[in-house]
Amino acid sequence: MFFWVRYPSSAVLKMYFPDIKFNKNNTAQLVKWFSNFREFYYIQMEKYARQAVSEGVKNADDLHVSADSELYRVLNLHYNRNNHIEVWGPQVPSNFRFVVEQTLREFFKAIQEGRDAEQSWKKSIYKIISRTTRVTCYGGR
Numbered sequence: 001m002f003f004w005v006r007y008p009s010s011a012v013l014k015m016y017f018p019d020i021k022f023n024k025n026n027t028a029q030l031v032k033w034f035s036n037f038r039e040f041y042y043i044q045m046e047k048y049a050r051q052a053v054s055e056g057v058k059n060a061d062d063l064h065v066s067a068d069s070e071l072y073r074v075l076n077l078h079y080n081r082n083n084h085i086e087v088w089g090p091q092v093p094s095n096f097r098f099v100v101e102q103t104l105r106e107f108f109k110a111i112q113e114g115r116d117a118e119q120s121w122k123k124s125i126y127k128i129i130s131r132t133t134r135v136t137c138y139g140g141r
Contacts (some may be wrong), residue, residue, distance in 0.1 A: 008034055037079070042103075042122065044074055049107035060112075065097055072100065098111040103129050 010027050014021075020026065048071045052063055052094050106125045115121045 038079060041075065042126075044071060045100075045103045045107045046111075046122075049104055051113050052104075052108055053111050057108070060108045063101065063104050063108055065101040065104060067097075071104065072097070075100065099129065 007019060008031060010022060010031075013030050014022060017030070057063065103125070106128055110121055110125060111117055115124075
């Protein structure tokens with residue numbers, strides 16, 4: 001969900017978390033949490049894409065994300081601090097690694113082509129990622 005919704009509505013949250021009794025406080029906290037989740041994710045994508053450009057990578061298809069990659073490790077460490085979810089276990093959506101890899105490649109291409117000089121250059125990437133997948137959060141539907 002966090003890939004395409006910056007501030008999810010309470011209706012969306014209730015759909016994904018039916019076991020929670022929502023009130024003003026916990027709804028606001030979940031919205032903030034998802035916003036921070038998304039922001040961290042995209043900051044890491046930009047960071048690793050810029051690193052790949054500076055290291056001389058020429059083709060986006062040469063960028064791969066595996067369970068052993070530094071990017072995946074950073075994401076796992078941030079979102080799964082207590083290691084309560086197996087890195088490739090059933091709680092992680094099967095296409096999560098694919099989405100991470102595609103996001104990294106989109107950032108790489110945008111930076112390589114100089115689109116990052118434009119003011120809202122990331123918006124097109126967000127739209128591409130939202131169209132290519134509908135990955136939910138850990139344990140989501």
